[in-house]
Structure formats: structure tokens, C-alpha cells
Amino acid sequence: MNKAWLHFVLIACVGCLGFARAQDAKSARQIIAEAAVLSDDSDSQVKLVQSLTGLGDPETEPLLLSWKEGGIYLVPGADGKKVAVTLAGDPDAAKKETAIRLDIKEPLKDAAGASVRVSPTSAELAETDSSIRRAMKAVTDLSKLAAPNAKDRLMAISQLGMERDVSKLPILEGRLKVETDGQVKRAVQEAIALTQLRSPDAAVRLLGCKALEEIHPLSAKDALVGIIRDSEKAGDKPLLEAAKKALSAVESHRTVVNFFGTIFRGFSLGSVLLVVAIGLAITFGLMGVINMAHGELIAVGAYTTYVVQCIFAEGLVLSPFGMQMSLPGMNTTGWVYEMYFVIALPMAFIMAALVGLALERGVIRFLYRRPLESLLATWGVSLVLQQIFRLVFGSNNVQVNSPSWLSDNWTINDVIFGWNRVFVIGFAVLIVIGTWALLSKTPLGLLIRAVMQNRNMAACLGVRTERVNMLTFGFGSGLAGLAGAFLSQIGNVGPSLGQSYIVDAFMTVVVGGVGSLIGTVASALGIGVIDQSLQQILGNPVLGKILVLGAIILFLQWRPAGLFATKTRSLES
Amino acid sequence: MTHSLLVRPIAKKEWTFTAIIAFFFIVVMPLLNSFGFISDFTINLWGKYLCYAMLAISVDLLWGYTGLLSLGQALFFSLGGYMMGMYLMRMIGDMGQYHKDMPDFLVFLGWEQLPTFWKPFSSFPFAMVMVLVVPGLVAYVFGWLAFRSRVRGVYFSILTQALTYGASLMFFRNDMLMGGNNGFTDFRFILGFDIRSPETKRGLFIVTAMILTVTFVGLRCLTRSRFGLVQQAVRDSENRVLFSGYSSPNFKLFIFVLSSLIGSVGGALYVPQVGIINPSEMTTDNSLEAVVWTAVGGRGTLIGPIVGAVSVNALKSWATRAYPDLWLIILGGMFIIVVLFMPKGIVGIPGMVRDWLAKRKRQKEPMEDAAIKKTEEEAA
Numbered sequence: 040m041n042k043a044w045l046h047f048v049l050i051a052c053v054g055c056l057g058f059a060r061a062q063d064a065k066s067a068r069q070i071i072a073e074a075a076v077l078s079d080d081s082d083s084q085v086k087l088v089q090s091l092t093g094l095g096d097p098e099t100e101p102l103l104l105s106w107k108e109g110g111i112y113l114v115p116g117a118d119g120k121k122v123a124v125t126l127a128g129d130p131d132a133a134k135k136e137t138a139i140r141l142d143i144k145e146p147l148k149d150a151a152g153a154s155v156r157v158s159p160t161s162a163e164l165a166e167t168d169s170s171i172r173r174a175m176k177a178v179t180d181l182s183k184l185a186a187p188n189a190k191d192r193l194m195a196i197s198q199l200g201m202e203r204d205v206s207k208l209p210i211l212e213g214r215l216k217v218e219t220d221g222q223v224k225r226a227v228q229e230a231i232a233l234t235q236l237r238s239p240d241a242a243v244r245l246l247g248c249k250a251l252e253e254i255h256p257l258s259a260k261d262a263l264v265g266i267i268r269d270s271e272k273a274g275d276k277p278l279l280e281a282a283k284k285a286l287s288a289v290e291s292h293r294t295v296v297n298f299f300g301t302i303f304r305g306f307s308l309g310s311v312l313l314v315v316a317i318g319l320a321i322t323f324g325l326m327g328v329i330n331m332a333h334g335e336l337i338a339v340g341a342y343t344t345y346v347v348q349c350i351f352a353e354g355l356v357l358s359p360f361g362m363q364m365s366l367p368g369m370n371t372t373g374w375v376y377e378m379y380f381v382i383a384l385p386m387a388f389i390m391a392a393l394v395g396l397a398l399e400r401g402v403i404r405f406l407y408r409r410p411l412e413s414l415l416a417t418w419g420v421s422l423v424l425q426q427i428f429r430l431v432f433g434s435n436n437v438q439v440n441s442p443s444w445l446s447d448n449w450t451i452n453d454v455i456f457g458w459n460r461v462f463v464i465g466f467a468v469l470i471v472i473g474t475w476a477l478l479s480k481t482p483l484g485l486l487i488r489a490v491m492q493n494r495n496m497a498a499c500l501g502v503r504t505e506r507v508n509m510l511t512f513g514f515g516s517g518l519a520g521l522a523g524a525f526l527s528q529i530g531n532v533g534p535s536l537g538q539s540y541i542v543d544a545f546m547t548v549v550v551g552g553v554g555s556l557i558g559t560v561a562s563a564l565g566i567g568v569i570d571q572s573l574q575q576i577l578g579n580p581v582l583g584k585i586l587v588l589g590a591i592i593l594f595l596q597w598r599p600a601g602l603f604a605t606k607t608r609s610l611e612s
Numbered sequence: 613m614t615h616s617l618l619v620r621p622i623a624k625k626e627w628t629f630t631a632i633i634a635f636f637f638i639v640v641m642p643l644l645n646s647f648g649f650i651s652d653f654t655i656n657l658w659g660k661y662l663c664y665a666m667l668a669i670s671v672d673l674l675w676g677y678t679g680l681l682s683l684g685q686a687l688f689f690s691l692g693g694y695m696m697g698m699y700l701m702r703m704i705g706d707m708g709q710y711h712k713d714m715p716d717f718l719v720f721l722g723w724e725q726l727p728t729f730w731k732p733f734s735s736f737p738f739a740m741v742m743v744l745v746v747p748g749l750v751a752y753v754f755g756w757l758a759f760r761s762r763v764r765g766v767y768f769s770i771l772t773q774a775l776t777y778g779a780s781l782m783f784f785r786n787d788m789l790m791g792g793n794n795g796f797t798d799f800r801f802i803l804g805f806d807i808r809s810p811e812t813k814r815g816l817f818i819v820t821a822m823i824l825t826v827t828f829v830g831l832r833c834l835t836r837s838r839f840g841l842v843q844q845a846v847r848d849s850e851n852r853v854l855f856s857g858y859s860s861p862n863f864k865l866f867i868f869v870l871s872s873l874i875g876s877v878g879g880a881l882y883v884p885q886v887g888i889i890n891p892s893e894m895t896t897d898n899s900l901e902a903v904v905w906t907a908v909g910g911r912g913t914l915i916g917p918i919v920g921a922v923s924v925n926a927l928k929s930w931a932t933r934a935y936p937d938l939w940l941i942i943l944g945g946m947f948i949i950v951v952l953f954m955p956k957g958i959v960g961i962p963g964m965v966r967d968w969l970a971k972r973k974r975q976k977e978p979m980e981d982a983a984i985k986k987t988e989e990e991a992a
Contacts (some may be wrong), residue, residue, distance in 0.1 A: 421944070426937070426941045592757065
């Protein structure tokens with residue numbers, strides 16, 4: 040049965056290829072118009088429809104669809120012969136619409152030269168039967184294969200590959216011969232090989248296995264396992280061997296892909312940690328202030344991003360403490376809207392820095408000599424801020440859309456690189472370089488380091504330590520705001536956003552060695568990669584996280600002062 | 613001999629005071645309740661407050677007396693609660709939804725038989741021993757590691773925070789076989805008594821009050837002993853203690869384990885009174901909240917944490933009903949104010965007032981002296 044069907048399609052396809060070539064001049068529109076009229080000759084209709092294959096005419100698909108859904112009518116023309124028409128959609132009082140000739144897209148004229156108007160309810164519909172519809176489906180499937188856009192072709196091919204319909208094999212092979220795009224070509228090869236595995240012919244299956252061994256696509260695993268099972272049962276040794284080889288090739292490819300994927304994800308997680316922790320490395324590492332509200336400063340950045348996004352769109356209505364506050368929107372679209380994130384970044388920095396300055400002036404400056412108490416007071420601040428977020432923005436998460444230039448990805452050799460993650464990595468590098476430059480290359484940086492190393496001595500030398508403290512804390516807080524702007528692109532923005540990162544951030548700074556920027560970088564990347572690797576190995580994110588926390592506690596046994604400890608002679612550090 | 617010279621013996625007045633307060637909680641309140649003057653709800657509520665007071669006292673022993681700010685006390689509190697919860701779960705017997713002689717969630721997870729580690733929890737004494745052993749062991753191992761490598765100050769806080777976080781992640785997992793997200797609830801019996809009856813609640817209240825009293829008196833003696841002095845010296849200057857030949861890590865380890873036990877007993881008493889335990893109890897925030905109670909009441913005194921736990925929670929009960937949106941702001945604000953302006957808490961208020969009055973007097977006195985001199989001069 041299957042074979043007979045295959046033969047039929049093969050013949051039909053070859054036949055219509057010839058047919059189509061003979062009638063090169065005809066457009067899809069003309070062919071369909073011709074076919075629709077032949078309502079009493081189903082075979083010719085099928086042939087005509089099949090001749091659409093490979094035309095690559097973009098109109099094919101919508102026209103076939105409209106035919107199928109009853110959008111084409113048969114109306115007698117000037118010579119009395121039926122003509123395929125569509126209706127123009129301009130009903131008059133009698134609900135009649137202008138008939139447009141399908142083949143030339145012009146109004147149908149009657150013998151007197153006037154436009155023909157027909158009513159959609161009384162006009163004869165161009166019918167379709169099941170064989171035509173089947174032919175149509177084949178044509179639309181295949182027309183996608185010939186789509187001018189490589190991405191569309193890729194999608195159509197992977198769909199065909201998943202169907203694994205042996206009858207489509209010749210079509211795929213035909214495509215392979217003409218395909219020029221490397222990526223699409225690979226996909227076609229993959230689809231062919233996968234389909235070959237279904238072939239009734241053992242030799243073809245063997246061919247498929249060999250091809251799969253060569254291109255080792257990740258998607259082939261299940262199919263190959265099936266082949267191995269079947270060939271074991273049937274005792275087909277060469278096939279079994281080939282399938283096993285192919286499977287091992289796929290598996291080793293998977294290992295490689297997972298390895299690089301894990302490294303990439305590890306680096307991106309590490310960069311997120313780094314971006315989150317670098318502000319803390321300044322306020323905690325350099326200044327020795329335990330700021331439990333650091334997480335909320337991150338949330339300030341994220342919410343700022345949200346507000347900026349809303350201002351670029353329709354605006355925003357806030358109702359804090361029973362008041363109504365509406366921010367007008369600029370209603371931008373297109374690339375202007377996409378650029379909102381560029382504005383949001385500095386805004387997030389500024390807002391968080393301002394909140395940080397207020398925090399420093401209001402609370403922390405009284406507690407520089409009492410770190411444990413600064414921990415408690417700032418935790419109080421964090422509670423207050425969280426509640427304020429809830430009152431202002433609601434306790435649910437708010438929706439922050441990624442600009443399109445952050446939401447795509449590159450796929451290189453099956454490893455997926457999300458642009459937002461790549462961006463985070465790039466941005467982390469920029470922030471680290473910027474912070475390093477500020478601390479070690481500018482006069483302000485010199486003062487900061489002087490004050491942090493010995494506050495009293497710096498004050499004696501005339502440094503206004505109060506002001507330096509304030510600026511340093513503001514800078515650290517601003518970095519937290521930047522982190523928030525980023526986190527809004529890769530996760531949820533809600534009142535407890537900060538809470539989910541604060542433990543990790545403190546861990547990162549402590550492991551890196553308090554007061555050491557390079558230590559923070561190393562520990563962030565290290566924790567990120569180890570975390571992702573453990574997740575990959577254990578297949579369980581939570582277990583991985585628990586192990587990382589345990590590993591950190593043990594690590595601090597070995598190096599209590601962190602990776603890059605600042606050497607000091609003082610007893611109480 | 614130096615002992616009695618240096619340490620102020622506990623005054624008779626103080627004993628009497630403690631005895632009166634304890635008598636009120638252990639005898640008077642339950643009696644009033646059984647005659648209907650105090651509602652069952654109030655007794656239950658105060659029972660909860662007293663459990664919180666246990667937690668606060670354990671925080672104070674660590675933070676107030678030894679200078680170790682542990683953010684892991686909520687972990688020990690809920691570990692104790694979980695151990696008690698396991699016993700209570702076993703006591704449900706086959707009265708659960710699935711009518712099998714094991715906790716519902718285990719049936720739901722597809723267990724045919726009770727996992728081995730659950731079995732001994734049918735025995736109350738075993739569960740009570742576990743209330744002490746499990747948190748004690750966790751505290752011992754963690755403390756040994758932390759103090760050995762001289763993790764101090766804020767680093768200790770951050771590490772205990774990580775410990776708590778990791779543990780709560782673990783308890784959230786279903787494969788932990790501790791009820792996952794939902795934890796334990798729907799308890800029915802404790803030692804054969806119906807856990808929901810007013811009599812049982814009254815009994816639990818009395819037991820809690822008694823244990824709190826014993827803890828209070830015990831710690832009173834401990835902190836006034838030679839050991840307590842070393843402990844406070846560690847808080848004030850650990851290096852001097854080390855150089856004087858004391859092994860400060862061992863002192864800290866002992867205190868850390870002791871306070872974990874006190875917290876754990878508090879948790880074990882808490883669970884039958886509120887009827888639920890789940891991993892959301894096991895957060896850094898809860899530890900920090902206990903630190904607020906201690907700070908508000910007055911750190912470094914033993915009565916302070918009790919006063920703080922009761923008053924802050926009473927305030928919370930009222931504020932979460934009257935101003936649900938503002939409670940966290942009130943709590944956070946209270947924290948900031950206490951840390952900045954009232955380092956000695958409520959208990960320290962009389963002292964603050966006394967100091968203030970004395971200061972005023974001192975300022976006034978020279979003025980009066982001058983005034984007298986002036987009049988004398990004028991007279992001359």
C-alpha cells in the first residue's frame with residue numbers, strides 16, 4: 040500500500056515537473072484559475088495543482104488556501120464559459136460583489152463589457168475534493184521548501200524532517216541538489232538521513248545511518264535507538280553496526296555541545312553574579328559596610344527600567360498610598376522604542392545611586408564602626424523598600440520586554456548563544472574595566488583607596504572622608520542599579536527580586552576575597568561555571584545550588600579570607 | 613575565690629521577681645483560662661509568643677553575649693519543629709486522606725512503606741532526643757568548621773545565611789521526604805491528647821512557660837559564671853581572650869550548639885501550637901526578625917529578648933490586622949530606629965532616662981555652685 044502510494048507520488052511528481060516546465064510561462068495564479076474551473080475532471084485538477092510544485096511563486100499558498108476555504112467562485116463569463124473569480128468584498132444593496140478574475144486580477148466583464156456582480160450566497164463555489172486537498176497540502180509543504188528566505192526554508196525542512204515521510208524523500212533530495220545556503224543544506228541532509236531510516240529498503244536505511252554518523256545531528260538519537268532495537272530483532276548486523284556508530288557519533292557530539300553550552304551558560308551566570316556582586320564588592324569589600332539592602336537597590340534599577348519602558352510606550356499609572364499618579368507615555372514604536380533600554384541603563388544607575396546616597400546619609404554613616412549593626416539597620420531598610428515596591432508597583436511581577444536586539448540568538452554548531460546572555464557577558468567586562476579604571480586611574484579612585492585603607496590617616500592629610508564615603512557608596516549603589524537593569528532582561532521583576540540574588544552576591548564577594556576586585560571577578564566566573572556544570576551533571580538545579588553553597592563553606596575552611604586575600608599586618612582585619 | 617569577688621551574685625530581689633513572673637505564666641494564666649477569664653485564643657497566642665521568646669533568647673545568647681550574629685537561628689528553630697512534626701505526623705496514624713498508616717504526602721509520592729528513617733519517630737522520647745540531636749549536630753559541624761578557620765563577625769553572619777538558604781532549598785524538595793513545599797500539617801494527637809482541644813493547648817502553654825523559665829534561670833547562672841565572663845570577653849575582644857590562653861573557638865562552639873538547642877526546643881514547642889511547619893519558616897528573614905525582637909527588647913540582657921519577642925509580636929498581631937500594608941514598613945523602621953537610637957532596647961530605657969537625668973543634674977550642679985558663689989560674693 041505504502042509502496043503503491045510512493046510510486047504514485049513519484050510518478051506524479053516527475054510528471055508534473057515535466058508538465059510544469061512545459062508551461063513555464065504560466066504563473067501560479069493562472070494555473071489555479073485553470074484548475075478551479077475543471078470541476079468535473081478531478082484528475083486534471085490534481086495534476087494542475089501538483090504542477091505548482093517548485094514554481095516558488097509566493098502567491099501559491101494564499102491562493103490555494105482561499106480555494107480550500109471557499110473563497111473562489113465559478114461565474115459564467117462573456118462567452119458563457121465558467122471563469123474562476125474572487126469577490127472584491129464591496130457588497131451593494133443586493134449583497135452582490137464585483138467578481139475579479141483570478142487569472143488576471145481584473146474585474147470580469149460580461150458580453151456588454153460591464154463588470155459582473157454576483158452574490159456570494161448564490162454563486163457557484165469552486166469545490167475541492169479530498170484528492171485535490173491532499174495535492175494542495177503537498178504543494179504548500181513543498182513551496183515552503185523553495186521559499187526565498189533561508190529561515191523559512193529551514194523551518195519547512197525541519198518540519199519535513201520531523202514527519203519522516205518516506206514519500207517526501209525525492210523532494211528533499213531534489214532540494215539538496217539546488218540548495219546553496221550551508222545551514223539549510225545541512226538541515227536537508229539531516230532530514231533526508233532521518234527519513235531514510237524509515238525506508239522499507241534496508242540498503243537505504245544503512246545509507247541513512249552512515250549519513251547520520253557523518254552529520255551527527257542531536258535530534259537523531261531516538262530514531263537511531265529505534266533502528267538499533269529493530270535491527271537487533273531482525274539480526275541485521277551491518278545495519279546494527281552502522282546505527283551504533285552513528286549513535287555514538289551523535290552522543291559524542293552531544294557531549295561536546297553540552298560542554299560548550301555549559302561553559303557558555305556558566306560564563307553568563309558568572310557575569311550576572313559579577314554584575315550583581317560588583318556593587319557589593321565596593322560597598323562591602325572596600326568600605327566594609329554590610330548592606331543588606333543591596334538587593335533592593337538592584338530592584339530599584341529593575342523598576343527604573345520598567346518605568347522607562349512604560350514611558351517609551353503608553354505611559355503608566357501608579358497608585359502608591361492611595362494616591363493616583365500617572366506618567367505620560369511617548370507612544371514610540373519601532374527602533375525608537377527598541378532604544379528604551381539604552382536610556383534605561385543610565386537612569387537605573389542614577390536612581391539607584393540616589394537611593395544609595397540617601398541610605399548612606401540617613402543610616403549608614405552612623406554605623407561605619409559597627410558593621411554588625413549596619414547589617415541590621417540595612418536589613419530594616421530592605422524591608423521598608425520591598426514594601427514600598429509592593430505598594431507602588433503591586434506585589435505581582437511587572438512585565439519588562441526585552442528589546443528585539445537582545446532577544447534573538449546565534450546557534451553555532453548546535454550550541455545556542457542568546458544575545459541577552461552575550462550582552463551580559465560583554466557588559467560585565469565593561470563594568471569591571473570601568474570600575475578598575477575609576478579606582479586605579481582617577482584622582483577620585485586614589486582618594487577612595489586612601490580612605491578605605493586608613494580613614495583616619497586620610498582625614499589627617501586633608502581628605503574629606505565623609506564626602507568620599509558618600510560618593511563611593513553612591514557609586515556602589517549605582518552599579519547595583521545597572522545590575523537591576525540587566526536582571527530585568529533575563530528574569531522576573533518583582534518586589535523580592537533583590538532577595539533572590541543577595542545571598543549569591545555576598546557569597547561571591549566573600550569567596551573572591553573582600554576588598555579585591557579581581558577576586559570578585561574570579562569567584563563570580565568560578566561559581567557560575569561550577570554551578571552550571573553541577574546542574575548539567577546532576578540534572579537538577581536545586582541540588583547543584585545546595586552543593587555549591589556547601590562547597591563554598593568548605594572552601595572558606597581552606598582559604599578563610601577568600602581567593603585573593605588582602606595581605607595585612609593588622610590583627611583585627 | 614576571684615569568682616565571687618568579680619561576679620555579682622544573683623540578688624534575692626531578682627529571684628523573687630523571676631519567681632513571680634514565672635508563677636503568673638505557669639499557674640495564674642492557665643487558671644484564669646480554665647475559669648474562662650482568658651480566651652483559648654489568647655492562651656494559644658501567648659504560647660506562640662513564649663516560643664518566639666525561646667528563639668529570641670537563643671539569638672541573644674549568641675549575639676548579645678558572644679557577639680556572634682547568626683542568621684541561622686530560624687534554621688535550628690524549624691529543625692526542632694520538623695523533628696516534633698515528624699512525631700506528630702506519625703500520630704495521625706491512618707486518619708489521613710489516604711487512610712494508610714503513613715503521612716499523606718508519602719502516599720502521594722508513591723511510597724508503599726514508611727521510609728526507614730521515619731519509623732522510630734513513632735516514639736515520643738526518640739523524637740524529643742532528635743529535637744536535640746539533629747540541630748545540635750548541624751550546629752556542631754558547621755560551628756566547628758567555621759570557628760576553626762576563625763570565621764568572625766560579618767563573615768559568620770554571611771555563612772550562616774548561606775547555610776540557612778541551602779537548608780531551605782533542601783527542605784523544599786520533595787525527595788527530601790519531609791513534605792516538600794507544604795511541610796507537615798493536619799496534626800491530630802500529641803501523647804494521646806487531641807491537639808486541638810483547649811486543654812491540650814493549655815497544657816502546651818504551661819510546658820512552654822516552664823521550659824522558658826528553666827532556660828532563663830539556667831542562662832542567668834551560666835552568663836554570671838566564670839564561663840559567662842569568658843564568653844563576654846570573647847565578644848569584647850577575642851584576641852585578648854586568645855592571648856590569655858583561652859581557646860575561644862571552643863567557647864564559641866559550645867555557645868553556638870547550646871543556642872541552637874534552645875532555638876530547636878522553642879521550635880519543637882511551637883509546631884504543636886500552630887499546627888504547621890514548612891520550609892518557609894527556615895529563612896534568613898525569620899532569623900533576622902528574631903534579631904529584631906532581641907534588639908528591641910535589649911540585647912545583652914536575658915529579660916530583654918523575652919520582652920522584645922512578646923511586645924514585637926503583639927504589635928505584629930495588631931498591626932497586620934489594622935494596617936496590613938504597612939506592617940513591614942513598621943518592622944523595618946523599628947529596626948532602623950532601635951539600631952540607631954536605642955542600642956539597649958526597651959529594657960535599657962530606664963537606664964537611658966537615668967543617665968539623662970544624671971547628666972542634667974551634673975550640668976545643673978556647677979551652675980548652682982556658681983550661683984551660690986555669686987550670692988556669697990555679693991554678700992561679701
